[in-house]
Amino acid sequence: MTVSENVLDVKNLVMHYRTRKGxxxxxxxxTFHVGKGEAIGLVGESGCGKTSIALSLLKLLPTNADILNGEIRIMGDDIVPLPEKKMNKRRWRDISMVFQSAMNSLNPVFTVEDQILEAMLEHVPHxxxxxxxxxxxxxxxLVGLDPSxxxxYPHQYSGGMRQRAVIAMALSCDPDLIIADEPTTALDVIVQDSILKQIRDIQKELNMAMIYISHDIAVIAEVSERVGVMYAGKLVEMSSxxxxxxxxxxxxxxxxxxxFPSIVGEKTELVTLPGEPPDLLAPPPxxxxxxxxxxxxxxxxxQDPDxxxxxxxxYAACWHPGGEK
Amino acid sequence: MAQKNGKTLVNINKLSKLFPVGQGIFGKADSFVHAVSDFNLQIKVGESVGLVGESGCGKTTTGKLITRLLDPTTGNILMDTEEGPVDIALLKGKEMKTFRRRVQMIFQDPYESMNPRMTIFDTVAEPLNVQGIGSMSDRETMVADLLETVDLVPASSFLFRYPHELSGGQRQRVAIARALIIKPDFVVADEPTSMLDVSVRTGVMNLMQDLADQFDVTYLYITHDLAVARYMCDRIGVMYLGKIVEIGETEDLLHNPKHPYTQALLSAVPVPDPTYTRNPIKISGGITKPVDPPPQCRFYNRCPLADEYCKTHDHPPRKEITPNHYVACYHA
Amino acid sequence: MTVVQNSERVLEPLWRIRLKLFARGFKKNWALFAESPIGLIGLGVIVFFGLIALAQPILVNTVWEPKVYDPINGFDIEIPYHPSPPSARHLLGTDVLGRDVLSQLMYSSRFEFALGLISAIVTVLIATTIGAVSAYFGGLVDTILMRLVDLVIMVPFLAVLIVMSALMGVGMIELALVIGILSGFGGTAIVIKSQALSVKVKPFVDVARVAGGGHAHIIFTHLVPNLMPISLLYMMFVVTGAIFSEAVLSFFGLTEIQMSWGLMINTTQVFGYLMRFDTWWLLFPASLSITFLCAAFYMVGRALDEVVNPRLRER
Structure with a gap:
């Protein structure tokens, strides 16, 4: 590949957690890529590795996790070998993240303004x-909050306002790529609706690339241009x-x-998928x-399909795509 | 099939539950959260009624009142018995125990709703145990049979495991088995599938429907998810700040919502179809805590239709606009 | 729906299954406990003292002549001067009154165990009951029990013991009960109550109520089993406290106990040998035993803490 047109190129990424049991x-x-100004959705059930991908992209992994293989190229540079000090400079400026629980990403003892300022002083001191x-x-x-x-302090905000503040913080250093990990999961539908709209509008307006992670395919359908489906640590399908x-x-x-039940269209019988997602300690061969x-x-x-x-x-990883024999 | 004879199983009249806030040292509260206020609902034998609303609308409190985990502040809940309707708040001793046999509850969190120190057998057998039903070996067969009915097969491989050794979906099946083991008439299910993954959730929802027919159970299904309520329920009631603002047959309610809140809620639900465009929603702001609410429509300050009449009049009474479709709004 | 095939199901008797489950649970917890070197060292020390406590009566009846080696009334007439330094006859020497120090030490450790465990069991029984009941019922019951706890915390138990020893003799059982009731349970009850409060709000308690479970059912099948781990943990700390308190009291001669580590030091002090390092065998065996056994129970407690609180465990 010559000069990359993509904001993000992930290639053969392998990441594991060392646990007591193995x-x-x-x-x-x-393997996937995100083009300039493109909104990607990553969907999957809990434990399928979608949050682990997000944490790997930011290199914000817990101490018992290692990236074993693969490349993560942001604007063409591989960040996997970067030392923490250099990585820290790129976080927020090149790539930033909105976490699921807004309360945990805001420090309760500082005002929201101070927290955003702190991030900016660190990353855009000029x-x-x-x-x-x-x-x-x-x-x-931009995020629909009154500047006054x-x-x-964060506790004076409602749940939806906090999530908006966290989004504002993630945008503060004009990142090229923003990762949103279930930012609306804890919210009620009406608030979720307005935040989803806001996220979509901001993403279009700033022409910023985004990876939106959710377990809810309906939410994914609303915000993304391309969708990747994950199952048990693998990306199994990706397309428009x-x-x-x-x-x-x-x-x-x-x-x-x-x-997935829906409130529109005919009421249909829902198909039951037998069994449970596999235990990643001993995945099936x-x-x-x-x-x-x-x-x-x-x-x-x-054999594991390519x-x-x-x-x-x-793209898909299946021996019988579409159910063909 | 459950006996749908049109008989009312549960009749809730003017039910209110107030929680004190800002309690002083001497226990004198200066204000109250009206978690449930002036709540009316009739549930017929064999139907599944859904209660839908945002967090804080009082739907869980309602469930706890119906199962008598909480006592109402005012109003009553009449349960149909052989001697006619009985106010459950007045039940004592033996009658209370019989009531406990008839009404069961399924909780949201499969991780917290089981004692981590009890095996699956002990968990499912607990109602039999406290009700004194069957001998020890009877119980073992009953539990094993029921576990296989909820598709935990073979039962012997589940009986003596602990909850933490099971997955979320399996645990919720255990919770369902526990609720059904004493053959109740009425089950209150508080968000039983909201913590499950999609691929397991459908299985649990289908199972609950099959069992409703098999065990003649009437459900009150509490959820925040309209799509799930549509799939599970014959009728849906939409709750807002402690009151039902609209209630009707499921498809009727979804296709002809009359209350502005229901309309907003419906257009806010994301649709799993990228080509579908939803109606824009007209309301703004979030739900607030109903602390000493003023005597006007609860939805007044978020309502796009609100006018002087709504401001100066009490919360609108519920009226039947089409058969079985009730709305509490002056503008409907 | 699955067709139930009863014939396929071979069920073992319940008690055997429960025994197996218990064994499995024990094995798992032991594996966790064994990961902590602190716990293993502590357990080793406890086992060591346990063994010497058991060995003493056997030795007295076999190798040791009771007249000479009895820890309380023995006297070795073949040695002209007492206290005598360690020798082949008396591995840890003899005390001022001509008694064998090793035999005293071994005899006392049996007694220390009994004292520590009795007071710990008393404390934990009271504390768990008060904690569970007060958390479960709340309201007036809670207020009354908590004021009782406050009272117990405020009572200076040393002063009570001094008064008691003046009025009546304080023997081992009395001492164990007083330590069990007065010294430990206040603080323990508060800790257990806070744990009980967090168990009480779990949905499984609501489920049990919906099933028709009464107060006793909920307290004994849901609250108490979930409090046992933390109770057990506090038991270890109470043992430490009890042994230590006994040593202090006996040192001041406030008990009617005939032989204990504290009393050994007391005897040494009464005859003026306390600050003399040339007669070290009168002071160090007893005081080191107190230190080691107290430390051992504390260490086991710390290791148990890691088994009980998964959050303290490293991944």
Whole structure:
């Protein structure tokens, strides 16, 4: 590859956690890319490795986790070998993150303004104090908060406002890529709706790349242009949102689409997927989905399918894409 | 099939529950949260009624009142018995124990709703144990049979394991088995699937429906998720700050919502279809705590239709606009 | 729906299954406990003292002549001067009154165990009951029990013991009870109550109520089993406190106990040998034993803490 057009290129990423009972491969050989200004959705069930990917991209891994293999290129530079000191400089400026629990990412003893200022002083120190203050005001406007609230403490905010403040903080250093990890999961639908709208608008307006992580395919459908589906540490399918929802080829994605209830359209019987997601301490051999797959054959039990392009831009890891024999 | 004879199983009248806030040293509260206020609901034998609302709307408190985990401040809950409707708040001693046999509850969190020091057998057998039903070996067979009915097969491989050795979906199946083991008439399910992963959730929802028919159970299904309520319930009641603002047959309510809050809630639910465009929602702001609410419509300060009439009048009474479809709004 | 096939199900008798489950749970907890060197050292020391406590009566009846080696009434007439330094006949020498120090030490350790365990069991029984009941019922019951706890915390138990020893003799059982009731349970009850409060709000307690479980059912099947680990932990710390308190009291001669480590030091002090390092065998065996056994129970407690609180465990 020559000069990359992509904001993010992840290649063959392998990450594991060392645990008492043995290594857990939470991210196993994952490859994807995010183009400039593109919104990607990552969807999967709890424990499928979607948050682990996010933490790997920021290199914010706990001490018992290691990246074993692969490349993470941000604007073309591989960040995997970067030492912590240099990585720290890139966080927030090149890549930033909105976490699920806003209360944990805000420090209760500082005002929201101070916390955003602190991040800016660290990463964009060339700005004057006035510029920073202006920037904070415009960020508050952008995320739909009244700038006069900036001198308040996090506990004075409601849940939705806190999440907006965290988004403002993530945007404070004009990152090229923002990762949003279930930012609306703890919120009620009406608040969720307005925050989703805000996120979508901001992403378009700033032409910023985004990875939106969620377990809720309905939310993913709202915010992303392309969707990756994860299962048991692997990316099993990735394509345009259209394709994933209307023309999925991996049996897991197919099942996922038919087991989600909706309030629009005809009321349909929901399909039950047998079994449970595998224990990552002892994943099944071959394709990790094979014990639950309706199209399973001998080869699925023995060999892990390659993750490859099936049609233009439609990647999947399956021996029987679309259920074909 | 459950006996749908049109008989009312549970009749809730003017139910209110107030929680004191800002309590002083001498126990004198200066204000109250009206968690549930003037709540009316009739549940017929064999139907599944959904209670839908945002967090803090009082739906969980309602569930706890119906199972008598809490006592109402005012109002009553009448439960149909052989001797006619009985106010459950007045039950004592033996009658209370019989009531406990008829009403069971399934909780949201499969990790917290089981004693970590009790095996699956002890957990499921607990209701039999406290009700004194069957001998020890009877109980063992009953529990094993029921575990297999909820698809925990073979039962012998689950009986003597501890909750932490099971996955979330399996635990919720155990919780369902525990609720059904004494063959109740009525089960209050408080968000039983909201903590489960999608691929396991459908299985649990389908199981609950199958069991409703098999065991003649009437459900009150409490959830924040309208899509789940649509799938599980015959009727849906939408709650806002302690009151039902709209209630109707599921499809009728979803297709012809009349209350501005229901309309907002419906258009806020994301749809798993990228080509679908939702109606924009008209309300703003978030839900507040109903601490000593003023005598006007609870939805007044967020309502797009609010006018002087709503401001000066009490919370609107519930009226039937089409058969079985009730709305509490002056503008509906 | 699955067809139930009863014939396939071979069920073992319940008690055997429960025994197996208990054994499995014990094994798992032992594995966790064994990871902590502190705990293993502590346990080793406790076992060592346990063994010498058991060995003493056997030795007295076999190798040791009771007349000479009896810890309380023995006297070695073959040695002209007492206290005598360690020798082949008396491995730790003899005390001022001509008694064998090793035999005294071994005899006392049996007694220290009994004292420590009795007072610990008393404390933990009272504290767990008060904690569970007061957390479960709350309100007036809670207020009354907590004021009782406050009272017990405030009572200066040393003063009570001094008065008691003046009015009546304080023997081993009395001492164990007083230490059990007065010294430990206040603080322990508060800790256990706070734990009970966090168990009480768990949904499984609500489930039990919905099933028709009464107060006793909930307290004994749901609250208490979940409090046992922390109770056990506090038991270890109470043992430490009890042994230490006894040593202090006996040193001041406030008890009617005939032989204990504290009393050994007391005897040494009464005859003016306390600050003389040339007669070290009169002071060090007893005082080191107190230190080691107290430390051992504390160490076991610390290791148990890691078993009980998963948060303290490293991944």
């Amino acid at each position: 290594p857990v491969y939470a991210v196993d050989n994952v 700005l004057s104090e006035e510029e920073m203050n202006e920037k904070i005001d415009s960020l508050f406007d 609230l900036k001198t308040q 949102t259209e394709n994933i929802f209307h023309n999925p080829i991996h049996p897991y994605t197919m099942a996922l689409m038919s087991c 071959g394709c990790r989905f094979h014990p639950r797959c309706p199209y399973v054959t001998e080869i699925c039990k023995e 993750y490859k392009e099936h049609t233009q831009g439609h």
